[in-house]
Amino acid sequence: MSDNQGSAVAQAVGTMLDARGIKESFGTLTVLKGIDLAVGRGEVVVVMGPSGSGKSTFLRCLTFPEEPDAGTVRVGDITIKAGAAKNQNDRRELRRNAGMVFQHFNLFPHKTVIENVMEGPIAVRKMEKARARALAMDLLAKVGLADHADYYPSRLSGGQQQRVAIARALAMEPQVMLFNEPTSALDPELVGEVLAVMKNLAREGMTMVVVTHEIAFAQDVADRVMFMDGGVVVEEGTPGQLFTSAREERTRRFLGLINRQPQGTPGKPVF
Ligand SMILES: Nc1ncnc2c1ncn2[C@@H]1O[C@H](COP(=O)(O)OP(=O)(O)O)[C@@H](O)[C@H]1O
Numbered sequence: 682m683s684d685n686q687g688s689a690v691a692q693a694v695g696t697m698l699d700a701r702g703i704k705e706s707f708g709t710l711t712v713l714k715g716i717d718l719a720v721g722r723g724e725v726v727v728v729m730g731p732s733g734s735g736k737s738t739f740l741r742c743l744t745f746p747e748e749p750d751a752g753t754v755r756v757g758d759i760t761i762k763a764g765a766a767k768n769q770n771d772r773r774e775l776r777r778n779a780g781m782v783f784q785h786f787n788l789f790p791h792k793t794v795i796e797n798v799m800e801g802p803i804a805v806r807k808m809e810k811a812r813a814r815a816l817a818m819d820l821l822a823k824v825g826l827a828d829h830a831d832y833y834p835s836r837l838s839g840g841q842q843q844r845v846a847i848a849r850a851l852a853m854e855p856q857v858m859l860f861n862e863p864t865s866a867l868d869p870e871l872v873g874e875v876l877a878v879m880k881n882l883a884r885e886g887m888t889m890v891v892v893t894h895e896i897a898f899a900q901d902v903a904d905r906v907m908f909m910d911g912g913v914v915v916e917e918g919t920p921g922q923l924f925t926s927a928r929e930e931r932t933r934r935f936l937g938l939i940n941r942q943p944q945g946t947p948g949k950p951v952f
Pocket residue numbers: 707710712730731732733734735736737738739
């Protein structure tokens with residue numbers, strides 16, 4: 682199998698997200714040196730790499746809260762090229778097409794769980810309140826929290842709050858979901874419930890890019906794993922390829938390192 686297998690899959694099923702030549706610098710620090718990523722409809726790509734390798738910056742460049750110095754991003758039917766005349770409408774549409782889930786869930790503390798999920802559909806999609814409530818209830822059921830709809834976030838565990846954050850992102854009915862280390866702020870016993878929700882989403886055919894170091898999740902769910910270091914894609918492949926026979930020394934060293942941490946133990950059941 683070749684490294685091109687992923688992009689071949691992406692082309693065969695229709696590319697949902699296509700990022701080309703993404704470059705970004707902060708002052709004299711070049712963080713992204715030209716990243717390409719094409720994700721097919723229903724594909725799940727896990728992104729791994731050491732701290733500081735540019736994973737978060739790359740995800741931000743995909744939805745343009747951060748404008749890359751160079752490159753083009755397409756999500757669904759919206760394409761934005763870096764440096765092109767600022768088209769705020771396109772930016773809004775692009776962001777609407779991509780649901781983001783962060784390490785810190787940032788729910789509104791003064792709103793109940795269901796109000797948090799209804800907020801986007803009402804404020805951004807101009808959905809009628811009753812419809813937004815029905816949609817939010819469906820999504821809370823999907824993440825296993827229908828019975829917590831009227832709680833305030835402070836009464837929920839971190840794992841439950843992150844599941845609400847996933848429901849909140851889904852309420853915008855995005856074409857792709859981007860996850861930035863969604864379980865790394867959680868106590869170990871709460872990681873599994875969040876990964877289980879993500880796994881179900883993947884099974885339902887959601888297109889996903891997931892920055893995570895959860896090896897067992899990647900093995901189970903990812904179609905492809907992309908390993909970044911120093912602002913470049915060092916290599917990518919299926920989880921089987923990467924975790925057993927990574928080509929590059931840097932990849933092997935990194936995977937060896939994270940395997941020594943308890944949460945990264947290969948084959949450890951997390952569900
Ligand atoms: N807004 C910023 N201003 C200056 N430097 C930044 C900014 N955001 C990120 N960086 C730097 O870019 C590098 C990559 O960061 P990041 O994308 O967060 O990496 P990762 O998510 O892989 O840990 C780091 O050296 C970080 O300090």
